[in-house]
Amino acid sequence: MTTSTFDDVARAARTLEGVARRTPVLTSRSLDAVAGARLSLKAECFQRTGSFKIRGAYNHVSSLDDDVLRRGVVTISSGNHAQAVALAAQLAGTSALILMPLDAPPGKRAATEAYGAEVRTFDRYAEDRDELLAAAAAETGRHVVHAYDDERVIAGQGTVGMELLEEAGELDVLVVCVGGGGLISGCALAAKAMSPGTRVVGVEPEERPAARSALASGGPVKVPVPATLADGQQTANVGRRNHAVMASHVDEVVGVPDAEIVSALRLLFERAKVVVEPSGASALAAVLSGRVAFEPGARVGVTLSGGNVEAARLAKLLA
Amino acid sequence: MTTSTFDDVARAARTLEGVARRTPVLTSRSLDAVAGARLSLKAECFQRTGSFKIRGAYNHVSSLDDDVLRRGVVTISSGNHAQAVALAAQLAGTSALILMPLDAPPGKRAATEAYGAEVRTFDRYAEDRDELLAAAAAETGRHVVHAYDDERVIAGQGTVGMELLEEAGELDVLVVCVGGGGLISGCALAAKAMSPGTRVVGVEPEERPAARSALASGGPVKVPVPATLADGQQTANVGRRNHAVMASHVDEVVGVPDAEIVSALRLLFERAKVVVEPSGASALAAVLSGRVAFEPGARVGVTLSGGNVEAARLAKLLA
Numbered sequence: 001m002t003t004s005t006f007d008d009v010a011r012a013a014r015t016l017e018g019v020a021r022r023t024p025v026l027t028s029r030s031l032d033a034v035a036g037a038r039l040s041l042k043a044e045c046f047q048r049t050g051s052f053k054i055r056g057a058y059n060h061v062s063s064l065d066d067d068v069l070r071r072g073v074v075t076i077s078s079g080n081h082a083q084a085v086a087l088a089a090q091l092a093g094t095s096a097l098i099l100m101p102l103d104a105p106p107g108k109r110a111a112t113e114a115y116g117a118e119v120r121t122f123d124r125y126a127e128d129r130d131e132l133l134a135a136a137a138a139e140t141g142r143h144v145v146h147a148y149d150d151e152r153v154i155a156g157q158g159t160v161g162m163e164l165l166e167e168a169g170e171l172d173v174l175v176v177c178v179g180g181g182g183l184i185s186g187c188a189l190a191a192k193a194m195s196p197g198t199r200v201v202g203v204e205p206e207e208r209p210a211a212r213s214a215l216a217s218g219g220p221v222k223v224p225v226p227a228t229l230a231d232g233q234q235t236a237n238v239g240r241r242n243h244a245v246m247a248s249h250v251d252e253v254v255g256v257p258d259a260e261i262v263s264a265l266r267l268l269f270e271r272a273k274v275v276v277e278p279s280g281a282s283a284l285a286a287v288l289s290g291r292v293a294f295e296p297g298a299r300v301g302v303t304l305s306g307g308n309v310e311a312a313r314l315a316k317l318l319a
Numbered sequence: 320m321t322t323s324t325f326d327d328v329a330r331a332a333r334t335l336e337g338v339a340r341r342t343p344v345l346t347s348r349s350l351d352a353v354a355g356a357r358l359s360l361k362a363e364c365f366q367r368t369g370s371f372k373i374r375g376a377y378n379h380v381s382s383l384d385d386d387v388l389r390r391g392v393v394t395i396s397s398g399n400h401a402q403a404v405a406l407a408a409q410l411a412g413t414s415a416l417i418l419m420p421l422d423a424p425p426g427k428r429a430a431t432e433a434y435g436a437e438v439r440t441f442d443r444y445a446e447d448r449d450e451l452l453a454a455a456a457a458e459t460g461r462h463v464v465h466a467y468d469d470e471r472v473i474a475g476q477g478t479v480g481m482e483l484l485e486e487a488g489e490l491d492v493l494v495v496c497v498g499g500g501g502l503i504s505g506c507a508l509a510a511k512a513m514s515p516g517t518r519v520v521g522v523e524p525e526e527r528p529a530a531r532s533a534l535a536s537g538g539p540v541k542v543p544v545p546a547t548l549a550d551g552q553q554t555a556n557v558g559r560r561n562h563a564v565m566a567s568h569v570d571e572v573v574g575v576p577d578a579e580i581v582s583a584l585r586l587l588f589e590r591a592k593v594v595v596e597p598s599g600a601s602a603l604a605a606v607l608s609g610r611v612a613f614e615p616g617a618r619v620g621v622t623l624s625g626g627n628v629e630a631a632r633l634a635k636l637l638a
Contacts (some may be wrong), residue, residue: 021346024343026365027340029367046591046592048348050592107589266630269594270426270594272365273364273365273593273594274365274592274593275588275592275593275594276592310589311589311633311634311637312638314630314634315630315633315634315637315638318630318631318634319631319634
């Protein structure tokens, strides 16, 4: 197993020029006052497909040979990687088959289908993702674009951290939400290369200690799929490649309860005027509720990783 | 009566450096597809105080002499100019008295008071704004910072259009929401100076034909205060100075019904991931529903003028 390097991230940045959007870095004095820090919020909710996932998906799919593209691609995803692979396949002129959990947000499924992908559903609480994906690939001959445990995906996601550091300058802390670990492993590669003094902190749902367990025990650990609002962070484990990068490049992972995610969503809505989905607000939630250590006034970079939440669902959460 | 010029706008841009935020210009392929145009959305919802109004208010208040500042400032506003004058006064080290309608959104009132201003309420359906404001100024000796009928305010608001054109380049059409006319008169000065071929189109609520009547009849016309969701556009008339600029610099004003504003709010939320208040979405609403004429694929600049809407209210509108 090889792992990605910062060179891979820098190369991905060139591949993504004109495809992924260079999303804005938001600042907010009122959020700074709540956090006691100078926040730089990388707003990937404004990314194409509504989350950072297009970066890794396109970096992978655009690298494939013609004979692979003729067979098409397949992946498994609760929604954001699904949309990203669907769009990346469309842009590369190939077809995509996406396995999605039955309880994925309907908007994410509709968007995936709108990009022309075929969707098959599964029960995320009963079935093993890796086995399902391997079986679908074997059955169809399609090429697997894994959502996180993949070098080209990690390199693509790392461009989020690279752009954030380019725009915000040196950071004391970079706080990144963790599901399977694609975003944080890529961002950690960028941060430690560009600003070696930056502490990198991951945030996952309190009820899903997969990344914390992996770092504590020296390798990916499968935990029961948690019931959390953060549907993008319900994966049972981080990937092997992600763990390998995290073990050497991530300083700490903390958990955050759903109630604090809802508070962060409300502040983002009312103060920063930005629509973020629950998973995408988990990193900020941990910062705002004091779960990430830093000096008062520290320069803190935070990923807002996606914004794919239907108006009706967010309304209910904020009611 | 003198009117503002583009030089005043350019001077205001320098005054506002480090005070007003240079807000991002958003693009969205899915909104482009709905509009049949290449949209550049100037996102003033991300501005300090949540709307463009801080530009004009600070440009005015920061120009005042010490003896005027000692007496303090006064204004009348449904909410966004209220917050802006409150913050501008705080930044200039003076005090502000704000007259706000009884039915102003509670969040706007709370924010105004949070900036340290004193708020007095009035009945917007029964009382005449200009008379109330003149009486309050006479009674208190405070200096009036009018929300729109004011050269320094017009010049400050014009920096919205200036920044949009700097970032988006030449535009075929610039579409701006109109309440009292401060934003559109400033933006029209910028547009016609920087990109003379740009058509400038104003948008007001269907139920409030104040700007349309003013252009048709050669001067401000007072209309009954309308019941519209767009609380920032409920003023009964455009200002005299605003009309003077609009008559020579604005090509057309169109009306947009509330239902189309709600559709635009939903698209902004679900596709662009941005929280915009009803008044702030009126310009985009008119574009999306075909009320503004342009060639397919035209370069269309649109102001999203503010985002001060509480989560509960937007949830109810989108339910």
